[in-house]
Amino acid sequence: MGxxxxxxxxxxxxxxxxxxxxxxxxxxPIVLERSKSTGYEGSALSLAPNGMKVLSTLGLTTSLDAVQYETTQDITCDGTLLSEGKVSSALIEKYGQPMVALPRSSLNRHLKNALLAAEIPLKSEFKVSEIIEDEDQVTVVAEDGRKESGSFVIGCDGINSVVRAWILNSHGLPPESVNFTGIVQHRGLAPTPRSMLKNATGLKFIYGPSAYVTYYPISSMSCLWALYQRPKSGAASWPDTRFLTPEVQEERRKELMEDLKDWPEFVKDAVSTSEEIIYLRLCDRPILPPEQWVSVKGRCVLLGDAAHPLTPHSGQGANQALEDTWHLAQFLPDLKSNTSEPADVLTLSKLKAVFDAFVQKREPRTTTIMNRSKNLGNLKCPDSPKGERRRAGYFETIKFNGAMGQKMQDFMFGEPF
Ligand SMILES: Cc1cc2nc3c(=O)[nH]c(=O)nc-3n(C[C@H](O)[C@H](O)[C@H](O)COP(=O)(O)OP(=O)(O)OC[C@H]3O[C@@H](n4cnc5c(N)ncnc54)[C@H](O)[C@@H]3O)c2cc1C
Structure with missing residues (x-):
């Protein structure tokens, strides 16, 4: 075996x-991707120190074209400041890395270039639809009939993971469906509103009735906005599609501007000038018990959203996916420094032990963060007057309890090393 x-x-x-x-x-490694270039390209995301630490071990942070946050603010939609923090310098000092934001397309391009530089094959338009696993090897089959065989499969195929469905099937379990969390999101990229040009490096959360907006710059001239809200009657049946036709986008823009009429001008400016409006019904999946992260025969394992799809309220989905990669890589034997034949180093039973150790390490933390993210969504988008009071109480608590915020930061950003 080579x-x-x-x-x-x-x-x-x-x-x-x-x-x-x-x-x-x-x-x-060989990477198999269903899309033509890389994965989903729209919108933007933020990376926290824990994810940045992982990227830095591969030398991937130096040329990352991202904006560092200098401050974070929680404010109400009528302008009352709920909490404020300085982030970049404090985070770099404590965790070695800042918090940054960038367009998803930049991150995808950056990672794809790194694959090319490392001469790792990337097969695009390879939509995996079937997996055949036996004692000696595993084969993935694309929708168009192409096949690839190898020693093991790592399912990094996101919330609608085919590898996850295969693993559940190998355990004799029926297919699952995604759960709608009760919250919808509209978002877009926009030119930085004039009033925000001087405040271009801040991350803001703005809270209004039953809703909140995340706003952050992704370059000196552009920003991301995302409105999270409880759907009005009938909206829950809107199709789960990110891409709306131009006509529907204009209808939605009018509705959003009406919903946001009492919100800060910069939020309205961003919504009114966004070239494209993306819509998503936020979904998650049931928490996967540890043994279901790995197929019964032991040659398939899950990473990232495929194992633990995170709602965006904690801003940790990509960061947890990155932590997964670091830990799995730590557990897998280093074949370069090993003098034995790879076949002896990587027997099926050894592979199973590696995957088990990886899952034992990751499942408790990702489960905690999945639950926390869901709770945070419900807290930030209250669906009743009682919920509004709970949200107000939460901000009072964090205002007067700095230690609580610090503890949470340490939990999130103190990993994986
Ligand atoms: C609206 C929104 C905002 C978010 N914002 C943030 C944020 O600010 N910070 C953060 O940390 N996280 C954020 N997240 C979460 C984050 O995007 C995900 O957690 C992260 O992308 C997970 O990475 P992944 O590699 O597991 O899956 P993905 O990034 O989803 O990648 C899965 C890949 O698999 C491909 N694929 C799927 N099926 C197949 C198949 N059958 N065959 C071949 N390829 C396939 C897809 O095309 C895709 O390229 C956000 C999520 C959403 C929905």
Whole structure:
């Protein structure tokens, strides 16, 4: 047996990063992506110190074209400041990395370039639809009939993971469906509103009745806005599609401007000037028990959203996916420094032990963060007067309890090393 070939399904966040770690350790990864170029390109995301630390071990933070946050603010939609913090310098001092934001397309391009530089093959338009697993190898089959075989499969194929469905099937379990969390999101990229040009490096959360907005710059001239709200009657049946036709986008823009009429001008400016409005019904999946992260025969494992799809309220989905890659890479044997044959180093029972250790490490933390993210969504988008009071009480507590905020930061950003 030569260098073990590893089939990585999905070229979003976790896929290319685990591929880079594996290549360094002497494996032959190949990344299989259903889309034409890389994964979903729209919108933007923020990366926290825990995710940035993982990228930094691969030398991927230096040329990352991202904006560092200098401050964070929680404010009400009528302008009352609820809490404020300085982030970048404090985070770098404490955790070694800042908090940053960037367009998803930039991150995808950056990771894809790193794959190319490391000579890791990326097969695009390869939509995995079937997995055949036996004692010696595993084969993935694309919708168009193409096949790839290898030593093991890492499912980095996101919330609608085919690898997850296969693993559940291997355990004799029926297919699951995604759960609608009761919150919808509209978002877009816009030119930085004039009033925010001097305040271009701040992350803001703005709270209004039953809703909140996240606003942050992604370059000196552009920003991301995202409105999270409880759907009005009938809206829950809107189709789950990110891409709305131009006509529907204009209808939605009018509705959003009406919903936001009492909100700060910069929020309205951003919504009114966004070229594209993206819509999403926020969904998650049931928490996966540890044994269901790995197939029964032991050659398929899940990473990132495929294992623990996180709602965006904690801003941790990509960061947790990155932590997963770091830990799995730590548990897998380094074939370069090993003098034995890869076949002896990587027997099926050893592979199973690696996957088990990885899952034992990751499942408790990701479960806690999944639950926290869901609770945070319900807290920030209250659906009753009682919920509004609970949200107000939460901000009173964090205002007077700095230690609580610090403890949470340490929990989130203190990992994976
Ligand atoms: C609106 C929104 C905002 C968010 N904002 C943030 C944020 O600010 N910070 C943060 O940390 N997280 C954020 N997240 C979460 C974050 O986007 C995800 O947690 C992260 O992308 C997960 O990475 P992943 O690699 O597991 O999956 P993904 O990034 O979803 O990648 C999955 C890849 O698999 C491919 N794929 C799927 N099926 C197949 C198949 N059958 N065959 C081949 N390829 C396939 C897809 O095309 C895609 O490229 C947000 C999520 C949403 C929905």
């Amino acid at each position: 260098t073990p070939k590893v089939l990585i399904v999905g070229c979003g966040v976790a896929g290319p990063v685990i591929a880079l770690f594996l290549k360094r350790k002497g494996y032959s």
